[in-house]
Amino acid sequence: MIGTFKGLLTTARWLLKRPVTAHYPEQHLPVQQRYMGFPALLMDDTADEPFCTGCMVCVRECPTQCMSAQMHDNPKFADGTSHRRKIINEFEINLNRCILCGICVDVCSFDAIEMSYEHELASYARTGSRADLTLLLDLGRRYVNMSGWTPANAEKNVAEVALAKRAAAAAAREAPAGDAATEETTEGGE
Amino acid sequence: MVGVTVTTEQAYDTVDMMLNMGPQHPATHGVFRMVLTVDGERVVDVTPHIGYLHRGSEKLAENESYGQVVTLFDRLDYVSNLNNELIFCRAAERLMGIEPPERGQYIRVILAELNRLASHLLFIGTYAIDLGAMTPIMYGFRERERIQNMFESVTGARMMHNFIRIGGVKEDVPPDFVPRVRALLDDVERGVQECDRLLTFNEVFLARTRGVGVIDLPTALSCGLTGPSLRASGLAYDVRKDYPYEVYPYLSYRVPVGENGDCWDRYYMRVLECYESLSMIRQCLDQMEEGPVMAQMRRIARPPKGEVYVHGENPRGDIGVFLVSDGTDKPYRVKVRPPSFCNLVSLRPMMRDAYIADAVAILGSLDIVLGEVDR
Numbered sequence: 353m354i355g356t357f358k359g360l361l362t363t364a365r366w367l368l369k370r371p372v373t374a375h376y377p378e379q380h381l382p383v384q385q386r387y388m389g390f391p392a393l394l395m396d397d398t399a400d401e402p403f404c405t406g407c408m409v410c411v412r413e414c415p416t417q418c419m420s421a422q423m424h425d426n427p428k429f430a431d432g433t434s435h436r437r438k439i440i441n442e443f444e445i446n447l448n449r450c451i452l453c454g455i456c457v458d459v460c461s462f463d464a465i466e467m468s469y470e471h472e473l474a475s476y477a478r479t480g481s482r483a484d485l486t487l488l489l490d491l492g493r494r495y496v497n498m499s500g501w502t503p504a505n506a507e508k509n510v511a512e513v514a515l516a517k518r519a520a521a522a523a524a525r526e527a528p529a530g531d532a533a534t535e536e537t538t539e540g541g542e
Numbered sequence: 543m544v545g546v547t548v549t550t551e552q553a554y555d556t557v558d559m560m561l562n563m564g565p566q567h568p569a570t571h572g573v574f575r576m577v578l579t580v581d582g583e584r585v586v587d588v589t590p591h592i593g594y595l596h597r598g599s600e601k602l603a604e605n606e607s608y609g610q611v612v613t614l615f616d617r618l619d620y621v622s623n624l625n626n627e628l629i630f631c632r633a634a635e636r637l638m639g640i641e642p643p644e645r646g647q648y649i650r651v652i653l654a655e656l657n658r659l660a661s662h663l664l665f666i667g668t669y670a671i672d673l674g675a676m677t678p679i680m681y682g683f684r685e686r687e688r689i690q691n692m693f694e695s696v697t698g699a700r701m702m703h704n705f706i707r708i709g710g711v712k713e714d715v716p717p718d719f720v721p722r723v724r725a726l727l728d729d730v731e732r733g734v735q736e737c738d739r740l741l742t743f744n745e746v747f748l749a750r751t752r753g754v755g756v757i758d759l760p761t762a763l764s765c766g767l768t769g770p771s772l773r774a775s776g777l778a779y780d781v782r783k784d785y786p787y788e789v790y791p792y793l794s795y796r797v798p799v800g801e802n803g804d805c806w807d808r809y810y811m812r813v814l815e816c817y818e819s820l821s822m823i824r825q826c827l828d829q830m831e832e833g834p835v836m837a838q839m840r841r842i843a844r845p846p847k848g849e850v851y852v853h854g855e856n857p858r859g860d861i862g863v864f865l866v867s868d869g870t871d872k873p874y875r876v877k878v879r880p881p882s883f884c885n886l887v888s889l890r891p892m893m894r895d896a897y898i899a900d901a902v903a904i905l906g907s908l909d910i911v912l913g914e915v916d917r
Contacts, residue, residue, distance in 0.1 A: 355744040362740050363677055372684050384691070386716070388698035415610040453613045453704040458712075467698065 385499070388454050388467035390447050390483070392491035393440075394501070399433055399511030401426070402489060403503070404440040404464035410456035418449035419456070435514040440464075443488060447473060447481040463503035468495035558586055561898065565594050569672050569902040572912030576889070576905070580898055588893045588901075590886055595916040603876040608634050608708055608843040611873060616702045618878065619914040622661040624653045624693075625856045627706040630876075632787060633852040633863040634708045635837075637845035645833040646710035647788045652723065652826045653696070653705070655819040659730060660689040661857035662812045662819075665909045666737045669809055672906035673750050678737050685733035692726055708843045710836035720827050727820055734816045742813060751806035755892040755904035758803060765888035769859025769881050770811035771908055775803035781855040793825045805900075805907040812857075812909070844871045858882050858909055880914040 374381050383389070396403050406423025422442040428434035456465050468491050475481065483491070495501060503509050507517065564575035573594035579587040599618060603611045615626040628650055635642065642650070667682030690700045696715055697705035705712045716722075741747050757767070762775040772779055780797045782790045798814035800807030845867040853862035859881025866875040885908050892904050 353745065355748070356746070359677075359740045359744055362736055372687075384695040384698075386696070386698040387694060413607070413610070415606055415613050451613060451702065452699060453610075453702070454698065454712075455609065455613075455704070 383469050383471070387469055387471075388452050389470040390450060390452065390468060390473060390491070391445060391456055391465050391488075392468035392470065392495050393443060393465055393485065393488040394463065394492040394496065394503075395489055396509070396511050398513075399428060399436075401428060401434060401436070401511075402440050402464065402485075403462050403509055404443065405436050405438045405462055406440040406443075407438075407462070409459050409461075410465055413455050413459045415453060415455065416449045416451055418446045418451075420444050432515075434511045435518060436511070440485065443485045445483045445488060447483055461505070463505055463509045466492065466495060466501060468492065469498055470494070556581070563901065565591075569906060570912075571668065571906075571910065574905075574910065574912055574915070576901075578893075578898065578901060583897050583899075585893050585896050585898060585901060588890050590889055592883075592886070592912075592915050595912045597917065599917045600876050600878060603873055605872065607871045608845070608873065611876065612707065613702070613704050616704060617913060618880065618917060619856060619858065619861075619882070619911045620701065621664055621911055622657045622857045623701060623703055624650075624657040624706060625661075625854070626861070627703065628654050628788075629852060629854045629856070629861050629863050630865075631706050631708050632854065633850055633865045634843060634845060636852055637848055637850045637865060637867055638708070638839070638843065640709055640837045640839055642710040642837050643834045644789070645714075645830060646835040646837070648826050648830040649711050649715055649835060650706055651788050651790065651793075652823050652830075653693070653711075655823050655826075656689050656692065656723075658857045659734075659816055659819050660686045662816050663689075663730075663734070663737070665812055665857075666741065666809070669906045669909075670741055670747075672902050673747065675741065675744075675747065678741050681733055681736050681740065685730045688726055688729055688733075692723065695722070707836070709839045710834075714835050720830070723823065723827060727823060731817075731820050734813065734820070738813050742810060748806065750900075750903055751809060751907070752804060753802070754805045754900045755808075755896060755907060756802060756804045757888055757892050761891050762803065762888060765891065766884040767859070767888045768884065769856065770798075770815060771808050771859065771885055771888070773798060774800035774807035774811045776801060779860075781853055781860050785853070787854055789826070789829075792829060793822050795822050805903050808907040808909075815857075842871055844869070853879070856881050858911065858914070859885055878914075878917060880917065882908075882910040882912075882914045883917075886910060886915060 394403050406421050408421055411419045411421050421440060423438045424441045426434055426436050426439035429437050454467050457467055470491050506513055508514060558579045558581050561578040561580050563578060564570045565573040575591040577589045577591065578585050599614045603614055606614065612627050612630060615630045616623045618626050663682040663686045667679030670678035693703060694700050696719065697703035757775055759775045759777055762772055768779065776799055778797045778799045783797055795818045798811050800811055847867055847869045849866040851862060851864045853860055861881050862879035864877040865873055868874040893901060896904060
């Protein structure tokens with residue numbers, strides 16, 4: 353009898369408190385900063401092209417083989433507006449297969465793919481879960497706006513910075529040896 | 543009736559009845575089927591049928607690289623994912639002869655113990671629901687939700703984390719981790735106390751669980767029972783204590799031991815373990831120092847030829863991984879000793895001579911997870 357009474361007292365204490373439940377379709381709880389939703393591709397705005405060069409390392413490392421990618425020669429590399437020799441042409445992720453493990457992000461050395469905050473991508477069409485390059489870049493843009501993402505290795509991957517660095521290196525090679533040394537020290541000082 | 547003589551013995555001759563329970567039965571916590579042989583209300587025999595959730599994880603692991611196998615281990619015992627990740631990563635590390643840095647080990651232990659708390663809270667809730675009490679699962683789930691939110695902020699995922707890696711953890715914890723976990727622990731402690739007050743010494747609960755499904759220590763040992771279910775029978779066998787790993791030797795904690803080996807003891811061991819886990823996490827937070835979280839190693843794990851057996855304490859018992867490497871980047875063989883599967887062996891001695899009405903109480907007290915039983 354005492355135990356039952358104790359239990360009733362415990363539940364009675366919660367009667368007047370606010371419920372902790374969020375009623376889902378009407379109310380959306382915010383995701384955490386590190387939340388891993390579906391993967392998305394990111395745009396390099398300085399060259400107006402994706403970061404992805406189609407090196408296929410994420411495609412190979414994916415435990416569920418949910419991705420496919422195809423690359424071609426980058427026309428902007430010939431123009432000199434980008435440092436990427438190859439650029440992604442087609443990229444498809446089958447979101448039905450994706451298990452959100454984040455291995456693709458770990459292996460990518462071009463800052464090209466990131467786990468976005470997207471988690472409500474249900475669709476009525478059977479093929480609706482296949483995300484192509486356009487959709488993946490859209491998701492990436494939304495992710496950047498929401499999280500304030502910046503590339504981890506900007507020196508290597510952002511076209512503007514990388515091109516400037518290459519130009520500086522080329523200038524240093526052409527200039528006499530003494531000047532090159534001073535230039536390098538100033539660069540290091542920055 | 544003319545000309546037929548029936549003796550009294552023949553007229554009242556009874557046969558045992560077969561009663562099928564599951565696989566789609568809510569009390570089996572998944573897809574588990576048992577065939578009960580009943581004599582009236584008494585259970586004479588029980589035959590468990592497993593395999594409905596078999597995904598071939600062990601075989602799949604042979605085609606995945608070591609880093610990818612961690613995602614498969616997430617899906618074995620899907621209510622204590624981090625504990626599973628930890629055991630596989632420890633096996634691979636032992637094979638490669640690397641030791642994760644101390645901060646990495648502390649983070650692993652904190653996360654593993656938080657996951658143990660989440661798993662036990664789920665057990666308390668679902669066990670009460672098995673016995674017909676609706677309220678405790680609400681309290682249990684509320685606290686589990688808080689723990690999962692913490693996981694989301696640390697690992698990025700609520701359940702399938704892929705956070706513990708071979709050689710350490712994926713990344714360092716967020717800067718506000720320590721104060722947030724301390725606040726979380728206070729909340730969870732209140733929640734555990736609430737469930738405890740609500741259920742443990744409730745008369746109806748006691749009547750349903752005391753002296754039900756008793757298993758004595760010799761039988762339990764011969765069945766290979768481990769974890770809280772074995773400790774309920776009176777043996778203080780805890781892998782964390784007996785074969786210490788990670789930073790467990792630096793922590794002081796008790797191993798709760800039961801007396802009777804009945805359903806109530808098995809339930810109460812888990813409640814007591816919740817309190818021990820809370821104290822362990824607090825000690826870890828006090829002792830943790832700054833430093834690297836990942837050992838220096840090659841990006842792709844390629845252990846040398848050899849084999850290793852590593853075991854550790856899961857919320858359900860003693861989980862073991864037997865790992866064979868042929869020197870490539872994929873394991874040659876991965877064998878898991880899942881505690882739930884081995885604990886199921888003791889179902890028959892527990893169920894014998896119990897009432898049918900107690901079958902659910904006994905099965906629930908073992909706290910099996912079918913993802914792990916069937917692999």
